[in-house]
Amino acid sequence: MHEAPARGFERSEFEARLNKAQGLMVQQGFDGILLLSEPEVRYFSGFHTLFWQSPTRPWFLYLPSAGEPVAVIPGIGADLMGRTWVRDIRTWDAPNPGDDGISLLLDLLGPLNAAGHTLGILKGHETGLRMPLGDYERLMDGLPNIGVKDATKLIRQLRMVKSEAEIAKLAHICTIGSNTFDTVPNFAHEGAPLEGVFRAFRRSALSLGADDVPYLVGGADQGGYQDVISPPSRRPLQVGDILMLDTGATFDGYFCDFDRNFAITRADDASRQAYDVLWRATEAGLDAARPGNTCRDLFIAMRRVIAELDDQDANVGRLGHGLGMQLTEWPSHAAFDETVLQENMVITLEPSLCYGDGRTMVHEENLVIVDGAPRLLSRRAAPELPVIQGGQIEATIRN
Amino acid sequence: MHEAPARGFERSEFEARLNKAQGLMVQQGFDGILLLSEPEVRYFSGFHTLFWQSPTRPWFLYLPSAGEPVAVIPGIGADLMGRTWVRDIRTWDAPNPGDDGISLLLDLLGPLNAAGHTLGILKGHETGLRMPLGDYERLMDGLPNIGVKDATKLIRQLRMVKSEAEIAKLAHICTIGSNTFDTVPNFAHEGAPLEGVFRAFRRSALSLGADDVPYLVGGADQGGYQDVISPPSRRPLQVGDILMLDTGATFDGYFCDFDRNFAITRADDASRQAYDVLWRATEAGLDAARPGNTCRDLFIAMRRVIAELDDQDANVGRLGHGLGMQLTEWPSHAAFDETVLQENMVITLEPSLCYGDGRTMVHEENLVIVDGAPRLLSRRAAPELPVIQGGQIEATIRN
Numbered sequence: 001m002h003e004a005p006a007r008g009f010e011r012s013e014f015e016a017r018l019n020k021a022q023g024l025m026v027q028q029g030f031d032g033i034l035l036l037s038e039p040e041v042r043y044f045s046g047f048h049t050l051f052w053q054s055p056t057r058p059w060f061l062y063l064p065s066a067g068e069p070v071a072v073i074p075g076i077g078a079d080l081m082g083r084t085w086v087r088d089i090r091t092w093d094a095p096n097p098g099d100d101g102i103s104l105l106l107d108l109l110g111p112l113n114a115a116g117h118t119l120g121i122l123k124g125h126e127t128g129l130r131m132p133l134g135d136y137e138r139l140m141d142g143l144p145n146i147g148v149k150d151a152t153k154l155i156r157q158l159r160m161v162k163s164e165a166e167i168a169k170l171a172h173i174c175t176i177g178s179n180t181f182d183t184v185p186n187f188a189h190e191g192a193p194l195e196g197v198f199r200a201f202r203r204s205a206l207s208l209g210a211d212d213v214p215y216l217v218g219g220a221d222q223g224g225y226q227d228v229i230s231p232p233s234r235r236p237l238q239v240g241d242i243l244m245l246d247t248g249a250t251f252d253g254y255f256c257d258f259d260r261n262f263a264i265t266r267a268d269d270a271s272r273q274a275y276d277v278l279w280r281a282t283e284a285g286l287d288a289a290r291p292g293n294t295c296r297d298l299f300i301a302m303r304r305v306i307a308e309l310d311d312q313d314a315n316v317g318r319l320g321h322g323l324g325m326q327l328t329e330w331p332s333h334a335a336f337d338e339t340v341l342q343e344n345m346v347i348t349l350e351p352s353l354c355y356g357d358g359r360t361m362v363h364e365e366n367l368v369i370v371d372g373a374p375r376l377l378s379r380r381a382a383p384e385l386p387v388i389q390g391g392q393i394e395a396t397i398r399n
Numbered sequence: 400m401h402e403a404p405a406r407g408f409e410r411s412e413f414e415a416r417l418n419k420a421q422g423l424m425v426q427q428g429f430d431g432i433l434l435l436s437e438p439e440v441r442y443f444s445g446f447h448t449l450f451w452q453s454p455t456r457p458w459f460l461y462l463p464s465a466g467e468p469v470a471v472i473p474g475i476g477a478d479l480m481g482r483t484w485v486r487d488i489r490t491w492d493a494p495n496p497g498d499d500g501i502s503l504l505l506d507l508l509g510p511l512n513a514a515g516h517t518l519g520i521l522k523g524h525e526t527g528l529r530m531p532l533g534d535y536e537r538l539m540d541g542l543p544n545i546g547v548k549d550a551t552k553l554i555r556q557l558r559m560v561k562s563e564a565e566i567a568k569l570a571h572i573c574t575i576g577s578n579t580f581d582t583v584p585n586f587a588h589e590g591a592p593l594e595g596v597f598r599a600f601r602r603s604a605l606s607l608g609a610d611d612v613p614y615l616v617g618g619a620d621q622g623g624y625q626d627v628i629s630p631p632s633r634r635p636l637q638v639g640d641i642l643m644l645d646t647g648a649t650f651d652g653y654f655c656d657f658d659r660n661f662a663i664t665r666a667d668d669a670s671r672q673a674y675d676v677l678w679r680a681t682e683a684g685l686d687a688a689r690p691g692n693t694c695r696d697l698f699i700a701m702r703r704v705i706a707e708l709d710d711q712d713a714n715v716g717r718l719g720h721g722l723g724m725q726l727t728e729w730p731s732h733a734a735f736d737e738t739v740l741q742e743n744m745v746i747t748l749e750p751s752l753c754y755g756d757g758r759t760m761v762h763e764e765n766l767v768i769v770d771g772a773p774r775l776l777s778r779r780a781a782p783e784l785p786v787i788q789g790g791q792i793e794a795t796i797r798n
Contacts, residue, residue, distance in 0.1 A: 007632075007633070048630055049616065049628045049629060049630060050613075050614050050615065050616055050628075050630065051616065051628035053613060053614050053647065053725075053726050054725075054726050054727040055525050055526070055527065055725060055727065056524075056525050056720065056727050056731070057716075074716065075716065076626075076627070076628060076716065077626075077628060079625050079626035080626050080628055080629055093716045094716045095524065095525075095716050095717060095731055095733065096716065096735065097523075097524040097735060098735065100524070121532065122532075123531055123532040123533035123536075124496075124531055124533055125455075125494065125496040125499070125531060126454050126455050126494075126531075127454070127531050127532070128454065128527060128528055128529045128530060128531065128532075129527055129528035129532045129535075130527045131527060132522055132523055132524060132525075132526050132527065132551075133520065133521075133522040133526070133527075133528045133535075134522035134523055134549055136528075136532075137522075150533055152531075195610075198610075199605050199606075199610070202601075202605050202611065203602050203605050203606065206598050206601050206602050206605075207598075207602065211594075211597075211598070211630075212601065212612070212613075212615075213611070214449075214452060214611075214613060215449050215452050216449065216611075217448065217449055217450065226478050227475075227478035227479050228475070229448045229449075229450040229475060229476060229479055230448060230479055231447055231448060231449065231610075231652075233406075234406070248452065253630075317456075317473065317474065317475065317492045317493045317494050317495065318494060321455065326452075326453075326454060327452050327453050328453040328454065328455050332455070332494055334494065336495065336496060336497065
């Protein structure tokens with residue numbers, strides 16, 4: 001196992017993030033931004049816990065346009081937040097359905113309200129409201145003079161471009177992901193129930209250094225699988241199955257997100273052909289993944305190759321996305337997304353197609369945009385559909 | 400390994416859930432309910448996928464007050480939703496930030512709007528809005544005559560009381576959790592970095608039949624740990640540490656949620672005493688866990704024992720909660736929660752206290768409310784703080 005990067009970030013990294021945010025806030029007319037979601041609170045504070053899985057308690061981080069961030073959080077988090085760089089930490093005994101942080105927020109935001117200032121809230125694409133909507137409405141009723149403005153674009157601008165320390169974590173987990181896919185022939189064989197294959201994959205990733213494997217989906221069926229978001233069945237793998245595993249494993253709160261396809265003992269021609277098209281579509285994506293090109297350009301480059309076999313979209317709506325603290329992040333490689341690629345963006349390329357009798361196939365790599373050809377974080381998939389035979393990959397012969 | 404229950408549910412279970420919901424909708428004045436969150440969509444449809452981890456796409460399930468549910472979902476989920484009992488499935492090519500399901504929802508809800516009817520949305524405690532707030536506001540602007548009413552209480556009433564099939568899944572994962580805690584002495588010893596202990600715990604749970612271990616937190620420090628929601632450090636375990644692991648492992652989308660404490664090689668008196676108090680507080684909770692008592696009664700029964708050592712609350716706000724498809728669910732064992740316990744509610748008892756120099760300790764069991772003494776789903780923790788020595792638990796001697 002290669003050396004794992006240090007956990008957490010230097011204080012200077014958080015200061016840099018806040019400084020950039022505050023610069024943009026002044027430019028874009030925000031007097032403060034109230035953050036409620038795990039990745040955003042973590043991005044600016046370093047507060048990192050799985051406790052967000054409990055839906056019971058809301059958590060808040062306020063960024064003023066000048067000065068230090070303020071955490072408004074349940075008391076159960078006081079110790080952990082106290083170990084971050086955040087110094088102004090205000091807590092209440094949560095849960096308290098009658099007042100889950102609302103009066104603390106009213107105190108904090110009172111001056112903005114009195115001055116008729118503008119408060120940023122995430123209201124845009126790929127966001128949600130991680131507090132009860134009723135509480136949000138009550139909060140806003142208590143701040144009648146505040147101007148609420150969507151801060152999604154500002155936060156997206158910052159989070160899409162990764163720091164060197166973030167890229168080191170992403171590179172590490174992608175290497176672990178690649179190493180894990182190399183072990184798949186050890187446990188994916190004829191007769192192995194798919195459920196057991198999933199469990200063995202997770203165990204393997206943990207052995208190889210993943211903190212966790214929060215995301216693992218896939219499918220297996222004769223001559224191809226039919227959807228790409230299923231949990232595993234107990235069906236045993238059969239000769240002629242095409243198996244796909246798509247994983248989001250994590251290290252220190254950063255995700256890899258890629259998949260691999262395997263044929264069990266033998267591969268049918270249609271699946272080999274679909275694989276070849278997707279492999280070349282990914283090559284086209286890699287060729288187009290240059291600073292200055294747009295996500296739409298990436299989409300068009302990959303679509304052009306996919307169209308050799310499938311002139312419909314495979315219902316997935318896009319051909320890749322950003323990657324970081326979330327399994328999927330802005331931007332989207334889709335016709336609607338004209339985000340310009342910049343150095344240090346970390347993205348996936350994820351071409352997919354439909355073929356045969358309702359079969360689908362996906363293919364995915366993770367990479368960093370750099371000056372020139374992109375830096376692959378996942379080890380590039382084999383150019384031909386790997387066939388698992390006798391516990392190892394048999395080189396396939398192209399028809 | 401004991402036999403795992405069947406995955407999924409019979410169609411009759413979904414019909415029963417919908418029938419009950421529709422009965423309550425008529426009573427409580429809802430013409431329809433729009434659900435957006437993973438547990439609720441799964442509860443009524445059976446749609447089960449980890450794909451919810453991607454924040455990119457919203458998913459909707461509409462329950463009319465009479466008739467069948469309607470799924471309004473991204474195309475990528477069409478195949479999987481098509482395998483549930485839901486027949487009316489409307490899809491769009493998501494992501495599409497310009498119209499992520501909104502025009503489909505406007506079509507669906509148009510008749511309610513025209514009639515000035517009442518639409519239920521989850522706006523209450525322990526809920527969030529899993530769609531962009533901006534899209535929600537646009538949707539509501541398009542339905543000016545609809546009455547929006549909080550449906551949290553109705554959904555909570557249903558979900559709090561589990562079916563036999565749900566209890567079988569919960570019992571199964573709790574047994575796997577208990578079996579996993581039995582393996583902790585194999586890997587938690589002096590010199591083992593806490594990070595490695597977490598990884599070994601996850602691998603062990605997977606070997607023993609867990610689908611996944613989405614939640615694992617804990618701590619270890621000399622004479623007690625300081626918070627209960629941290630990810631693991633790389634610090635090696637030391638003689639005299641108190642180690643706590645708290646896990647939410649899953650089987651078929653149902654969670655266990657309990658913790659165990661261990662002393663490494665030797666236990667200090669203060670930690671032994673804290674453990675004893677919490678063990679007896681749990682006993683008091685078990686004695687009070689009877690149909691007809693309230694969550695507040697449970698809280699008071701446990702608080703009375705905890706007060707022997709700690710007359711402050713340990714900042715956690717409650718002493719247990721509901722358990723099911725989420726790591727934590729309604730109700731809360733807290734002074735504010737007067738929910739009456741009913742047969743087939745599945746809950747945790749989770750007393751906690753502060754002691755010594757800023758130390759905290761937690762203790763947790765999972766159980767089903769039945770007629771009479773509750774049925775424990777987790778195997779009851781040892782009555783005295785277990786001490787790990789030479790790869791096994793050494794019986795402790797009470798001072």
